[in-house]
Amino acid sequence: MSDKPTTLYEAVGGADALRRLSNTFYEAVLADPLLAPVFADFTPTHVERVAVWLAEVFEGPTRFTDELGGHQALLDAHLGLHITEEQRLRWMELMSDAVAKELPDDELLRRRVVEYFDWGTKIARDVSADPPGTDLGEPGPTPRWSWDGLR
Numbered sequence: 001m002s003d004k005p006t007t008l009y010e011a012v013g014g015a016d017a018l019r020r021l022s023n024t025f026y027e028a029v030l031a032d033p034l035l036a037p038v039f040a041d042f043t044p045t046h047v048e049r050v051a052v053w054l055a056e057v058f059e060g061p062t063r064f065t066d067e068l069g070g071h072q073a074l075l076d077a078h079l080g081l082h083i084t085e086e087q088r089l090r091w092m093e094l095m096s097d098a099v100a101k102e103l104p105d106d107e108l109l110r111r112r113v114v115e116y117f118d119w120g121t122k123i124a125r126d127v128s129a130d131p132p133g134t135d136l137g138e139p140g141p142t143p144r145w146s147w148d149g150l151r
Contacts, residue, residue, distance in 0.1 A: 008145060009060030011109050017102065018051040025098035034090045038081055056142050057116065064142060071142045081128035088125045092118060116145040
């Protein structure tokens with residue numbers, strides 16, 4: 001029998017760990033000359049919203065869907081941001097640093113979490129090219145990311 005937690009949410013340390021991850025990451029983002037302009041409308045509530053999103057993605061509580069508009073709201077928030085590949089790669093670099101600092105020292109766990117971010121940032125980059133108000137169609141439920149990747 002394995003002692004490995006069933007979900008990535010449990011393995012990262014739950015909501016508190018995801019808040020720390022989000023906070024550490026956004027401290028770096030807001031100080032970064034390449035990324036700070038993308039987050040010109042940043043508010044402290046963004047840190048909590050991201051933590052709630054990640055909790056749901058990593059198979060924890062479904063608060064993002066239940067209270068914050070779900071997958072559609074997340075995609076809509078990226079419309080019109082015009083994220084470049086250079087910005088996406090810098091985002092990945094800063095998030096990888098935050099993962100190394102804030103998440104448990106487990107190579108597989110960290111790799112799975114970073115794989116999710118790589119997958120998700122490519123979608124965010126693509127969606128960000130469309131203007132605000134674009135009808136993206138129904139994106140389906142919030143994606144779930146497990147030890148085996150996208151479910």
